[in-house]
Amino acid sequence: MAEGTLSVTDSRTGARYELPITASTVRAMDLRQIRTDPDEFGLMSYDPGYTNTAACTSRVAYLDGARGVLRYRGYPIEDLAKNCTYTEVAHLLMRGHLPTSAELHGWDNELAAEMRLPPGLPDLIETFPAGAHPMVMLASTVAALGTYYPDGRHVTDTACRHRQRLRLLAKIPLIAALIYRRTRRYSRSEPRPDLGYAGNFLHMLWQGTSRQLGPQDLKVLAKALDALLVLHAEHEQNCSTSTMRQVASSEADPYVSLAAAVAALSGPLHGGANERVLQMLDEIGSTAGIPAFMRSVKAGERRMMGFGHRVYKNYDPRARVLQDFAEQVFETTGKNPKIALAVELERIALQDDYFVRRKLYPNVDFYSGIIYEAMGFPPEMFTVLFAIGRVAGWLTHWDESMADPERRIARPRQIYRGPGITAFVPIEARGRDYAEERPAAPVSSHGSVPSHRSL
Ligand code: CMC
Numbered sequence: 001m002a003e004g005t006l007s008v009t010d011s012r013t014g015a016r017y018e019l020p021i022t023a024s025t026v027r028a029m030d031l032r033q034i035r036t037d038p039d040e041f042g043l044m045s046y047d048p049g050y051t052n053t054a055a056c057t058s059r060v061a062y063l064d065g066a067r068g069v070l071r072y073r074g075y076p077i078e079d080l081a082k083n084c085t086y087t088e089v090a091h092l093l094m095r096g097h098l099p100t101s102a103e104l105h106g107w108d109n110e111l112a113a114e115m116r117l118p119p120g121l122p123d124l125i126e127t128f129p130a131g132a133h134p135m136v137m138l139a140s141t142v143a144a145l146g147t148y149y150p151d152g153r154h155v156t157d158t159a160c161r162h163r164q165r166l167r168l169l170a171k172i173p174l175i176a177a178l179i180y181r182r183t184r185r186y187s188r189s190e191p192r193p194d195l196g197y198a199g200n201f202l203h204m205l206w207q208g209t210s211r212q213l214g215p216q217d218l219k220v221l222a223k224a225l226d227a228l229l230v231l232h233a234e235h236e237q238n239c240s241t242s243t244m245r246q247v248a249s250s251e252a253d254p255y256v257s258l259a260a261a262v263a264a265l266s267g268p269l270h271g272g273a274n275e276r277v278l279q280m281l282d283e284i285g286s287t288a289g290i291p292a293f294m295r296s297v298k299a300g301e302r303r304m305m306g307f308g309h310r311v312y313k314n315y316d317p318r319a320r321v322l323q324d325f326a327e328q329v330f331e332t333t334g335k336n337p338k339i340a341l342a343v344e345l346e347r348i349a350l351q352d353d354y355f356v357r358r359k360l361y362p363n364v365d366f367y368s369g370i371i372y373e374a375m376g377f378p379p380e381m382f383t384v385l386f387a388i389g390r391v392a393g394w395l396t397h398w399d400e401s402m403a404d405p406e407r408r409i410a411r412p413r414q415i416y417r418g419p420g421i422t423a424f425v426p427i428e429a430r431g432r433d434y435a436e437e438r439p440a441a442p443v444s445s446h447g448s449v450p451s452h453r454s455l
């Protein structure tokens with residue numbers, strides 16, 4: 001990548017600056033020297049939603065949104081989804097390389113040894129209202145898990161971090177399964193680590209219920225679930241991963257940091273979209289309902305869930321894998337009739353000028369819910385399944401950020417637009433006149449009038 005400088009002339013002063021360019025990036029702090037007089041704060045960059053701001057360097061995922069490319073540590077996502085188990089990919093992400101058979105065996109054993117929960121945790125889950133959303137229960141339980149592991153606070157200790165990563169990776173599916181059972185008012189189930197990562201999760205979900213799987217079905221569905229977890233394992237600086245990094249930047253323990261990531265994932269614009277896609281398809285009902293639905297999307301009344309992405313301006317490669325994968329899963333589970341509606345909706349959208357001009361394509365959430373539903377998961381569990389997969393990515397970024405010599409506490413700037421200094425009025429003097437008073441002219445947080453910051 002060519003390096004060089006960005007030559008900037010400040011039209012206010014005529015001064016020229018040379019800003020170094022490294023990896024197609026200028027450092028925001030290099031803008032600070034640009035000022036009209038020595039007492040001024042200097043220029044900032046303004047970027048709500050971090051649309052064009054790199055907050056860290058990372059060696060984990062490569063994403064080319066224009067070409068629809070996603071690789072974990074250099075490996076194309078398509079190859080990993082086809083050939084690897086989730087724990088193999090978690091090893092790749094968290095340990096930095098694909099394991100040999102012996103390494104994978106050792107890694108799976110380490111995880112199996114952690115597949116148990118502190119006794120108080122299932123009790124806690126049983127105190128949640130059964131009608132609560134599973135993602136809210138998950139965020140709460142993950143934070144509570146940290147109460148059992150106070151050593152988790154030693155976040156600058158590499159060996160300690162490794163212990164926490166193993167614990168979290170191994171225990172989250174167990175927690176998720178018990179949360180599901182709580183929503184169904186089933187009694188708790190016990191782990192069977194010998195069934196493997198995905199197999200144990202499926203066993204715990206339905207053990208002793210009318211949905212309990214026989215060994216063959218469990219094996220087939222565990223394989224399918226594994227591929228889904230691989231596809232969700234990592235996606236660089238998305239909202240939840242950035243949240244995890246942001247919370248952890250204060251050296252908070254990984255349990256509360258990961259709980260924050262779960263919270264971020266739960267929103268419908270992020271991982272919560274998979275649940276909403278199913279609701280949307282239910283509302284559309286049949287292909288006859290598509291035109292009216294498209295009209296309301298184009299009128300700005302609603303969004304097409306599972307479509308659009310901040311980074312992909314092309315087909316999300318995960319959605320492509322999922323579309324093909326759906327047919328394989330349906331061979332075992334039976335076809336989910338919603339797939340035909342989704343495919344037709346996609347076909348119509350991709351020909352529509354509204355979507356074409358905005359480069360809106362299906363994202364990972366468009367097809368995943370249809371597959372989850374065919375596998376027997378209720379919609380409110382879809383985002384939990386996303387979370388289980390993403391744990392490997394979150395923990396990888398957590399560890400990477402903790403070891404990063406450039407890490408600093410996350411603390412963005414703001415452009416202050418509130419009132420200037422205001423004379424205090426005692427409560428007994430706050431009558432009608434006070435309420436009708438206009439606020440004073442705004443000043444910026446660092447004291448100067450922000451006229452040049454009118455964005
Ligand atoms: N349906 C209709 N219009 C859309 C959609 C959509 N799904 N997504 C974006 N647009 C329009 C938006 O209205 C805007 O139009 P205009 O320029 O006329 O104002 C334009 O496209 C750009 O949208 P934006 O909101 O500025 O884009 P963003 O990068 O801030 O938001 C997004 C990205 C994923 C939040 C958004 O595309 C969205 O809301 N999609 C639906 C929810 C969804 O599927 N989320 C899952 C994301 S992928 C899984 C994950 O990583 O979580």
